Amino acid sequence: MNALPRDLHPLAWWLWAIGLAAVASLTTNPLVLLMVIGVAAAVVSARRSDHAWARSFRFYVWLGVAAVFLRVLFRVILGGGYPGTVVLDLPQIPLPDFVLGINLLGPLTRESLLAGLYDGLRLAAIIICVGAANSLANPKRLLRSLPPALYELGTALVVAVTVLPQFTQSIKRVRAAQTLRAGETRRVRRLRRYLVPVLEDTLERSLALAAGMDTRGYGRSGTATPAERRTTGALMLGGLCGVVVGIYALLDQTAPRLLAGPMLAVGLAVALGGLVVSGRRVERTRYRPDRWRSAEVAVVGLGLGAAVLGWWVNRTQVxxxxxDLSSAPQLSLEALVAALLGLAVVAVTPPPAHALPQRAAPAAAVRSAS
Structure with a gap:
C-alpha cells in the first residue's frame, strides 16, 4: 500500500497527533502515557524526513522530561496534600495567615510523589505528541493547505512553529564552528560563547523568513467593502458565542439541553459561514495543491479512533x-488498544520522500572513497 516514497499531507499528521494527545489528556495512567510517548517516538523515528524541522523532536522530549521533573519538584516544595505513607519528613515552613491553604515543605508522602509524577507524565505526553506533529509535518505545506480565511493566522503560526527547528539548526552550526576554534573550556564561559551566536543566528533566520513571506504576499488580503467587513465580523462573533455557549452547556449537566447540542451546531454553522465569507477576500493562487489519498485518510482515522477509545475508557473505566495512588496501575484491553492504535500508521503510510540517511552511510562512503 503506497510503496512509493512521498510526504503525507501535513494536516493528516497534525490530526493524528491531536488524537494521541487527546488520549493522553483523558488519563493519568502511567502505563498508557508511557505507551503514547513510545508510539509517538517510534512513528517519528520511522517516518520523519531529513528536513530541518524533523530534527527537533529530541528537544520536545527533553521539554517533557523537564515538565515531569518540575511537576514532582512542585509537589515537594508546596507540600503534598495527599495522606499516605511518609517517605520524606521535611520541616514545614510557617507562612502568614493570608496564604492559608499553601504549605511549604512538610511531610512528603508516596501518594503525593505519584500524583506529581502522573500529572507530569500526562503533560509530557501531550508535549511530545505536539513535537511529533511538528517533526513529521511540513510547516510550509501546512500553511499552503489552510483555508483562505485562516491564512493570516496560519502565517503567524508557521513562523511560531519553525522557531524551535531553526533554534536547533543554529545550535548545530554554532557548535561546529566553536569546535574548530580554541577558547574557554569552563562551562559558564563556554555557555556564553554558545548562547549569543545561537540567539543571533535564530533571530536573523526568523527575520529572513518573515521578510521572505511578506515579499511573496503571505497573509495579505484583497479589497473588501465596509459592509462585507461588518458581515464577516458579525458572523464570526456570533458563531464564537454559539460555540462557547454550546460547549458550556455540554459540560454543565444542569443547563437546558436546548443550549447544548443545538446551540453548538448553530454556532459551528454560523462560524463556518463567516469563514467562507472572509475567505473570499484573500486573493492567492495554489500550485499543485496537496491531495488527500488513502494513506492520509487512514492516518486521520487511526488518530480519531485512538481518541474515541480514550474517551470511552475515561467514561466507562474510571x-x-x-x-488509585495507593495501588499499582492496571490496564484493560481497550486502554491498551487506545494507546497503541497510533502505531499502525507506520504500516499504512509510505516512507518520506527525503528520508534520513542511515548511520552506516558515512562509513561506507569513506571506504568507497579510499
Whole structure:
C-alpha cells in the first residue's frame, strides 16, 4: 500500500497527533502515557524526513522530561496534600495567615510523589505528541493547505512553529564552528560563547523568513467593502458565542439541553459561514495543491479512533483511566488498544520522500572513497 516514497499531507499528521494527545489528556495512567510517548517516538523515528524541522523532536522530549521533573519538584516544595505513607519528613515552613491553604515543605508522602509524577507524565505526553506533529509535518505545506480565511493566522503560526527547528539548526552550526576554534573550556564561559551566536543566528533566520513571506504576499488580503467587513465580523462573533455557549452547556449537566447540542451546531454553522465569507477576500493562487489519498485518510482515522477509545475508557473505566495512588496501575484491553492504535500508521503510510540517511552511510562512503 503506497510503496512509493512521498510526504503525507501535513494536516493528516497534525490530526493524528491531536488524537494521541487527546488520549493522553483523558488519563493519568502511567502505563498508557508511557505507551503514547513510545508510539509517538517510534512513528517519528520511522517516518520523519531529513528536513530541518524533523530534527527537533529530541528537544520536545527533553521539554517533557523537564515538565515531569518540575511537576514532582512542585509537589515537594508546596507540600503534598495527599495522606499516605511518609517517605520524606521535611520541616514545614510557617507562612502568614493570608496564604492559608499553601504549605511549604512538610511531610512528603508516596501518594503525593505519584500524583506529581502522573500529572507530569500526562503533560509530557501531550508535549511530545505536539513535537511529533511538528517533526513529521511540513510547516510550509501546512500553511499552503489552510483555508483562505485562516491564512493570516496560519502565517503567524508557521513562523511560531519553525522557531524551535531553526533554534536547533543554529545550535548545530554554532557548535561546529566553536569546535574548530580554541577558547574557554569552563562551562559558564563556554555557555556564553554558545548562547549569543545561537540567539543571533535564530533571530536573523526568523527575520529572513518573515521578510521572505511578506515579499511573496503571505497573509495579505484583497479589497473588501465596509459592509462585507461588518458581515464577516458579525458572523464570526456570533458563531464564537454559539460555540462557547454550546460547549458550556455540554459540560454543565444542569443547563437546558436546548443550549447544548443545538446551540453548538448553530454556532459551528454560523462560524463556518463567516469563514467562507472572509475567505473570499484573500486573493492567492495554489500550485499543485496537496491531495488527500488513502494513506492520509487512514492516518486521520487511526488518530480519531485512538481518541474515541480514550474517551470511552475515561467514561466507562474510571479506575483504569485514573488509577488509585495507593495501588499499582492496571490496564484493560481497550486502554491498551487506545494507546497503541497510533502505531499502525507506520504500516499504512509510505516512507518520506527525503528520508534520513542511515548511520552506516558515512562509513561506507569513506571506504568507497579510499
Amino acid at each position: 479506575a483504569i483511566a485514573y488509577p
